[in-house]
Amino acid sequence: MIGIDLEQFTRDPHGSGIQRVLQFLALRWPTSVPAHFLMPDPDRDGVLIQLDPATAAAIVTIPFSGLPEDADLRAEVLAAIRHTSAPRISSAAMTDEYTHWLLPEVSYLPSVLERFEAARSLMRTAMIGYDALPMTEPANYRFKPGSSAWVSEYFRMLAVADAVACISEYSRDVIRQRLRRPESALTTIAHPGGDHVAIRSGHAPERTRFCRVGTMEDRKRPVEILNGFITAIEGGLDAELVFVGRRSASKDAINKRIDSAIDEGYPVTWIQDASDDQVSETINHSSVFLSFGIEGYGIPVLEAIRLGTPVVYDGIQPAADLMQGRGSTRVPASTPDQMAEMFGEVTEQRTGLRHQLEPDAVPTWQSFTEHVVQSLLDS
Numbered sequence: 001m002i003g004i005d006l007e008q009f010t011r012d013p014h015g016s017g018i019q020r021v022l023q024f025l026a027l028r029w030p031t032s033v034p035a036h037f038l039m040p041d042p043d044r045d046g047v048l049i050q051l052d053p054a055t056a057a058a059i060v061t062i063p064f065s066g067l068p069e070d071a072d073l074r075a076e077v078l079a080a081i082r083h084t085s086a087p088r089i090s091s092a093a094m095t096d097e098y099t100h101w102l103l104p105e106v107s108y109l110p111s112v113l114e115r116f117e118a119a120r121s122l123m124r125t126a127m128i129g130y131d132a133l134p135m136t137e138p139a140n141y142r143f144k145p146g147s148s149a150w151v152s153e154y155f156r157m158l159a160v161a162d163a164v165a166c167i168s169e170y171s172r173d174v175i176r177q178r179l180r181r182p183e184s185a186l187t188t189i190a191h192p193g194g195d196h197v198a199i200r201s202g203h204a205p206e207r208t209r210f211c212r213v214g215t216m217e218d219r220k221r222p223v224e225i226l227n228g229f230i231t232a233i234e235g236g237l238d239a240e241l242v243f244v245g246r247r248s249a250s251k252d253a254i255n256k257r258i259d260s261a262i263d264e265g266y267p268v269t270w271i272q273d274a275s276d277d278q279v280s281e282t283i284n285h286s287s288v289f290l291s292f293g294i295e296g297y298g299i300p301v302l303e304a305i306r307l308g309t310p311v312v313y314d315g316i317q318p319a320a321d322l323m324q325g326r327g328s329t330r331v332p333a334s335t336p337d338q339m340a341e342m343f344g345e346v347t348e349q350r351t352g353l354r355h356q357l358e359p360d361a362v363p364t365w366q367s368f369t370e371h372v373v374q375s376l377l378d379s
Helices: 007-011 017-027 053-060 073-083 091-097 110-120 148-160 169-178 222-234 252-263 276-284 299-306 318-322 336-354 365-378
Strands: 002-005 035-040 047-051 088-090 100-103 124-129 163-166 186-189 208-213 239-244 268-271 288-294 311-316 328-330
Touching: 002 110, 007 035, 007 073, 007 110, 017 053, 017 365, 035 053, 047 053, 047 091, 053 073, 088 091, 091 110, 100 110, 100 365, 110 124, 110 148, 124 148, 124 169, 124 365, 163 169, 163 365, 169 186, 169 318, 186 365, 208 222, 208 276, 208 299, 208 336, 222 239, 222 252, 222 288, 222 336, 239 276, 252 268, 276 299, 288 299, 288 336, 299 311, 299 318, 311 318, 311 336, 318 328
Parallel strands: 002 035, 002 100, 100 124, 124 163, 163 186, 208 239, 208 288, 239 268, 288 311, 311 328
Antiparallel strands: 035 047, 047 088
């Protein structure tokens, strides 16, 4: 029996790429492999609720379900957990129940890491390896005072777990090089899917519309994209730019720069706290999807291709590289001048880019989940 720890989700249930992974890990979990997705009982310390994959998927889907912007997501998730009649187990008894343990999230919670350490001495353990590390992307991290020991513990677990299924070659290489995970340790690659989005024909608006989806982090170059766009507009380009994503939690200057451009009247729109449907509609009605900077993988790239919108990218972009020539096109944009020129060049090429789309070639969640399961069983 496999135990899958989802406590981190219950603490911070916002719709992110990692939570998309959790959602489809549960939705595509093979019926032939017994497993419980475990969440802590909100009303009983030291007690875990043993959810079947379908119930876990329904709960993990809540952040993507289009709740009102002012909704308290954590309260909604806790209410759903309390509503379930699934069996409970004490944390102390888990080592008698399970033969394998999977940590599919990034978590610095002492309770999560202590459970993993307890499991590591008695059963086979596995983790999913994601992208940014504090030593590669320090601007992406803001640790609370007193948390550094647990941050260190999480990354130690990535180095010593019996198996790590990484979301990309980039993720694997960083974990091996920076965390010194042994080459002999089972470290595989499982590409997340994009087939949660139905294939659609893209709409080609008369006015070129560029779309960028994702959190506002330095490594994803939102300010550079914005500055290049403004330069192109001031040079005579007739186009608009749409940002979709939450405000930056690590650098407020990013938020202020985007707000300022909107206030100054540039054709820029910023959609925050969007539901799945809003994200899909925005991408589907855009001319070009932008993905620049450093991505550990890039699920929105796959979503755009499924939705009929070609992708233009540069930097470390594993998903875009996978789909190069089949929906994504690398365009140099590492300098301010290149970024500004990109907008004009892509506007002229947008029809041709659309003809390259191959949405059927996007990786599937079934393949991803099967790979994670196999890595755990092979550990």
